[in-house]
Amino acid sequence: MSYPIDPLEQLSDQELESLAAYEHPITDRSIQGIQGCFTARIAEGAEAGGTAGVPEITEGAGIAQATKAARITEVVPAPAQDAVAGVAGTAQRRPLKRYLVAAALAAAFVVLVGFTNGSRVYALYYQHFGEGAHIAQYVSEIGQSAHDQGFRMEVLSAVNDGDNTYLFVDVTDEAGGRLSEDAVVNRWNMTGSRPLGGGGTSLVGYDPATETATFAVHSISAKPGDSVLFTLSSFMSGATDYSVLADTIDIAQLLAQQEGSFVTRNAREGTSGGLSPKFHDEGRDLSEIKEVLELDALALAIPGFDKAWISNIAYRDGMLHVQLGRDRDRGNVAVWLGLVQRDTGERLDPYYTIGVGQRNEDGLADHEECVFEVDRDALTDYSFVVEGFYYTQVFDGTWEVGFRVPERMDSLVRQVGADIGIGGKTAVVAEVELSPLGLTLRMQDTYQFKGELNIVAAYRDGSSVTINEGEVNTLFHGEDTFTFIRAILDFESIKHLDINGAIIAL
Amino acid sequence: MDEAKIIEGVRGRDEAAFSAAISRYSRLLWVVASRHLPKAGGFSEHDIEECVADVFFDLWQDSERYDPEKGSLKSYLCMLASRKAISRYRRAAQSRVISLEELRQGDEPSFEDALDAQDYGDLYAGIARLPEPTREILMRRYFYNEQPAAIAARMQLPKKEIENRLYRAKKSLSCSLSERYKEVLS
Numbered sequence: 001m002s003y004p005i006d007p008l009e010q011l012s013d014q015e016l017e018s019l020a021a022y023e024h025p026i027t028d029r030s031i032q033g034i035q036g037c038f039t040a041r042i043a044e045g046a047e048a049g050g051t052a053g054v055p056e057i058t059e060g061a062g063i064a065q066a067t068k069a070a071r072i073t074e075v076v077p078a079p080a081q082d083a084v085a086g087v088a089g090t091a092q093r094r095p096l097k098r099y100l101v102a103a104a105l106a107a108a109f110v111v112l113v114g115f116t117n118g119s120r121v122y123a124l125y126y127q128h129f130g131e132g133a134h135i136a137q138y139v140s141e142i143g144q145s146a147h148d149q150g151f152r153m154e155v156l157s158a159v160n161d162g163d164n165t166y167l168f169v170d171v172t173d174e175a176g177g178r179l180s181e182d183a184v185v186n187r188w189n190m191t192g193s194r195p196l197g198g199g200g201t202s203l204v205g206y207d208p209a210t211e212t213a214t215f216a217v218h219s220i221s222a223k224p225g226d227s228v229l230f231t232l233s234s235f236m237s238g239a240t241d242y243s244v245l246a247d248t249i250d251i252a253q254l255l256a257q258q259e260g261s262f263v264t265r266n267a268r269e270g271t272s273g274g275l276s277p278k279f280h281d282e283g284r285d286l287s288e289i290k291e292v293l294e295l296d297a298l299a300l301a302i303p304g305f306d307k308a309w310i311s312n313i314a315y316r317d318g319m320l321h322v323q324l325g326r327d328r329d330r331g332n333v334a335v336w337l338g339l340v341q342r343d344t345g346e347r348l349d350p351y352y353t354i355g356v357g358q359r360n361e362d363g364l365a366d367h368e369e370c371v372f373e374v375d376r377d378a379l380t381d382y383s384f385v386v387e388g389f390y391y392t393q394v395f396d397g398t399w400e401v402g403f404r405v406p407e408r409m410d411s412l413v414r415q416v417g418a419d420i421g422i423g424g425k426t427a428v429v430a431e432v433e434l435s436p437l438g439l440t441l442r443m444q445d446t447y448q449f450k451g452e453l454n455i456v457a458a459y460r461d462g463s464s465v466t467i468n469e470g471e472v473n474t475l476f477h478g479e480d481t482f483t484f485i486r487a488i489l490d491f492e493s494i495k496h497l498d499i500n501g502a503i504i505a506l
Numbered sequence: 507m508d509e510a511k512i513i514e515g516v517r518g519r520d521e522a523a524f525s526a527a528i529s530r531y532s533r534l535l536w537v538v539a540s541r542h543l544p545k546a547g548g549f550s551e552h553d554i555e556e557c558v559a560d561v562f563f564d565l566w567q568d569s570e571r572y573d574p575e576k577g578s579l580k581s582y583l584c585m586l587a588s589r590k591a592i593s594r595y596r597r598a599a600q601s602r603v604i605s606l607e608e609l610r611q612g613d614e615p616s617f618e619d620a621l622d623a624q625d626y627g628d629l630y631a632g633i634a635r636l637p638e639p640t641r642e643i644l645m646r647r648y649f650y651n652e653q654p655a656a657i658a659a660r661m662q663l664p665k666k667e668i669e670n671r672l673y674r675a676k677k678s679l680s681c682s683l684s685e686r687y688k689e690v691l692s
Contacts, residue, residue, distance in 0.1 A: 003577035006584035008537055011630055016533040018634070022645050024540045024554045031532045037559035038528065042566060461548075 138436070140406035142167075146399040150175030153232050153399035156214075160408045161435035164483055165190070165219045165228075168204070171235060171399075173211040178393055179237050181206040183213040186234035186394065192222030192405065213237075218483065224408040232399040238392035244305040245340065247383040251313075251320070255379070258298050260314035260321070262291040265356065272365060273354035278373075284352075292356050292369050293323045305386050307333045311367060319351065320372040320379065334388035337370045341381055348372055348382070411435035412491055412506065420502045423451020432504060434491040439467050439484045441499075456498040457488065467497075513579055516569045528562055531580060535561055535587040541650050542591035546660065548598065557594055561586045632679050639663070640671045647672060 011019065020026040138159050145154040156168040173179035185201040198220045205214035213235075222228040273286050293312040300310040311325035324337055339348040351373040355365030374382065412434045419426050431442040439455065455467040468484050488494075497504040507515070507526040515523020539557040543549035561583055565572065572582050633644045639661060646652040646660070654672065658665040 001576065003581040003585050005577070005581050006534075006538060006588070008534055009578075009580055009584060011534075011537075013533050015630055015634070016537050019630075019645060019649055020533070020537050020540060022642055023545060023650055024536070024543075024549075024551050026533055026536045030536065030551065030555060031529065033555045034532050034536075034559045034562070035525065035528050037555055038524070038562045038566070041559060041563040 138406065138409040140404075142401070142403045144401040144403055146401050147174075148397040148399050149395065151179075151395065151397070151399065153401065155230055155401045155403060158403065158406055159437065160222075160224050160405050161437045162224075162408045162411050162433065163220050163440065164435075164437070165222050165405055166437065167217040167219070167230065169215045169217055169230075169232070171213045171215065171232070176211055178395070179211045179213055180239075180393075181208065181213075182239040183215075183235055183237045184239070184391070185215055185217075185232065186236050188217065188233065189231045190217075190219045190221050190228055191231075192226035192228035194221055194223070220483075222405045224405050226405045227402060228405055229400055229402050234394065234396045236391035236394050239389050240392060241389045242305070242307075243385065243387045244302065245383055245385050246302045246305070247342065248303050249300070249310075249384055250380075251339075251382055251384065252376075252379045254300070254310075254313055255315055255376075258313055260293045260297045260312040260323070262314065262316070263294045265290055265292045265354075273352060273368070274350070276349060276351050279352045286352065286354055289352070289354055292354065293321050295323070295357055295367060296325060297323075299325065302384065302386055307388075307390055308335045308386065310384075315376050315379075318373065318375070320374050320376075321369055322372070322384075323356070323367055323369045325357075325367050333390040335368075336387050337368075338385045338387070339372055339374065339382040340385045342383055343381065347385070348374060409436050410492075412494075414504075414506055416504050418499075418502055418504045420499045422453055422500060425451075429499065429504065432497060432506070434488060434494060434506070436488055436491060438488060439497070441482045441484075443482065452500065454498075454500055455484065457491075457494045458496050458498060459490070459493050460495045461493070509579055513572070513574065516565060516572075516579075519566065519569070524562060524566065527565070527579075527583075531583050532558055534580065535583055537649075538584050538587040539591040542588065542595050544650065544652070546652075546656060547595065549595075553594065557590050558587060560590050564590075629679075633675075636675055636678070640675050643668055643671050644675050 008016070008019075017026055138161075139157050140159065141157045142155040145152055147153075150173065152170075152172045152174050154170045154172070156170060158165055158167050160166075171179065171183065183203055183206070188201060190199070199218045201215050201217050203213055204216045206212070207214075217230075275284075275286065293314055295311065297312040298310065302309060308324045308326040310322060312321075312323035314321045320339075322337060324335060326333065326335060337350070340346070341348070350370040353368055353370045355368050357365050357367035359365050414432050416429055416432055418429045420429055421427075428444040429441050430444050433440040433442075434457070439457070452470065454469050456464050457467055458464045465488065467488070494506055496506055507523065507530075512523050512527050512530070516527065535558045536554055539554050543553050543557065564586055565583070572579060576582070630649075633641060633648070636644060642661065643657055646657045647654070652660070654668045655665050657663075658668045661668070
């Protein structure tokens with residue numbers, strides 16, 4: 001049986017375009033969108049194992065999902081509590097700061113090789129935002145590149161929805177042999193009419209054939225039409241996880257030998273660190289920590305671990321204070337100190353941590369004081385454990401590309417002033433903004449929230465779309481902005497948002 | 507790249523061949539899909555884009571299913587696009603209430619089913635020569651299978667006017683086209 005001949009086959013492209021104009025107009029953008037969607041379909045298929053053996057597509061491998069997600073940084077609204085302003089999160093900031101990330105950021109990690117640049121860009125938007133056609137019309141292809149030290153950085157494209165500018169950036173090791181599939185951006189900046197107000201980066205693809213890492217960059221800064229300068233100044237590669245149980249250090253004996261003294265903390269150094277939920281629940285804040293251990297009273301190596309050392313220790317008021325020293329230039333090392341109960345294996349995390357000493361240009365302190373709430377008599381039962389990861393390769397340099405921020409896509413802004421509950425606490429949503437790229441919440445008094453945050457957008461026709469589902473944990477306080485990246489079709493038709501049961505009419 | 511080269515490349519999963527196929531056939535498949543996924547049914551350009559992309563993805567996944575003995579690649583892709591669009595329409599119809607008219611539109615044999623393909627270009631040209639809004643009315647009626655009432659609502663014209671214009675246009679086309687068209691248009 002033959003394939004039926006569709007009479008439309010007889011029409012020319014021009015006639016088809018004229019015909020399409022009556023219902024769904026077709027443009028060159030539509031063709032690019034089809035190409036991008038097709039490419040993304042292949043990527044999805046490869047990721048799901050559906051097209052195993054496809055030579056042009058290689059699934060990212062070797063990175064555990066949890067680790068991958070943890071290395072994503074997002075939404076850093078330059079909080080007063082944190083000395084790191086205008087710089088993407090570094091490895092050291094991970095311990096107690098799991099930034100609010102949209103699932104889409106972590107969802108796709110697939111390499112697309114062999115397709116044209118344009119189709120790759122569209123495929124990336126499909127992967128990253130989950131949709132394509134309605135976003136594609138706002139995408140501005142940049143295609144500007146810069147070279148340094150044998151690395152080529154190319155800003156592929158940009159799209160703007162007002163406060164947020166999203167870029168896709170390729171970094172290629174033209175010399176070869178240095179860039180692996182776990183590359184991460186260490187420092188970047190984007191300057192326009194106002195300084196970088198936060199943002200984040202995430203690795204969204206890696207092509208082993210060309211040694212190209214593709215990053216998504218979210219910047220809260222430039223305005224549409226701004227001439228901006230995107231600067232990549234450090235990135236890292238070759239992540240190596242470690243976990244060292246320092247059970248040869250007798251904590252009680254060490255305390256008996258070295259009881260460190262406390263000094264007044266220099267508040268001008270800035271305040272950074274992490275809080276346990278208990279610390280926060282007690283209504284405390286790191287800024288109230290006035291005294292810290294004297295710096296470098298000792299230098300005790302941690303057996304089996306050369307990335308940090310114990311530089312002081314003391315016990316006071318029911319708390320064990322342990323000061324870790326580390327090379328402040330080593331932004332490539334993430335270190336977490338904990339206690340492990342030797343018999344049960346139970347892990348005790350710090351009550352709080354606070355950065356002290358000199359800071360590098362990223363605001364990273366060269367010492368960190370970890371404070372544990374533990375009985376002194378019980379210390380004989382505990383051992384130190386240090387965990388984290390470090391990058392074997394750090395590339396510092398200057399890769400700069402200037403471009404004009406594209407016109408903003410339409411968005412819907414509403415002042416709401418609604419209370420929402422997260423993990424038993426209440427936050428105030430001052431303003432919501434919906435755009436085709438996602439939802440931005442401008443919140444007050446966010447401080448620390450840990451708990452389920454489920455956001456559903458309900459359309460007037462009765463349908464709905466889930467914007468966020470699952471746990472969030474944020475430590476920022478003051479007026480914060482949280483962006484949930486999720487393609488939203490027909491956002492103007494949304495009737496209300498349901499945030500953990502609180503209905504916000506739009 | 508001609509169709510023979512595209513077919514050869516498609517079989518080898520050559521990305522250049524797929525890019526060429528997408529450039530060459532997307533407009534055609536777009537219209538094929540649009541006929542079954544009307545705006546009035548709540549379908550957007552995004553739906554069309556995905557539908558057409560799915561056609562090429564099917565080809566990527568299993569190019570061996572295309573048998574040159576049975577016809578051209580173009581015809582095969584049109585068949586896939588039509589099936590996918592109808593399937594998408596039905597899926598959407600399951601999740602919402604649709605009017606009887608919409609339902610009829612989805613299942614009604616299309617105008618071109620009654621027409622020889624080689625004459626289709628001539629008919630299109632004949633309709634294209636008609637002035638607006640008559641041209642749009644005929645395009646919608648015969649190329650998108652819309653009912654007069656739906657056309658009237660969409661174009662904000664009285665249904666009677668739509669029917670009158672259709673009648674007059676048929677007359678006009680009957681004078682200029684062959685007997686075969688007269689049967690179809692009657």
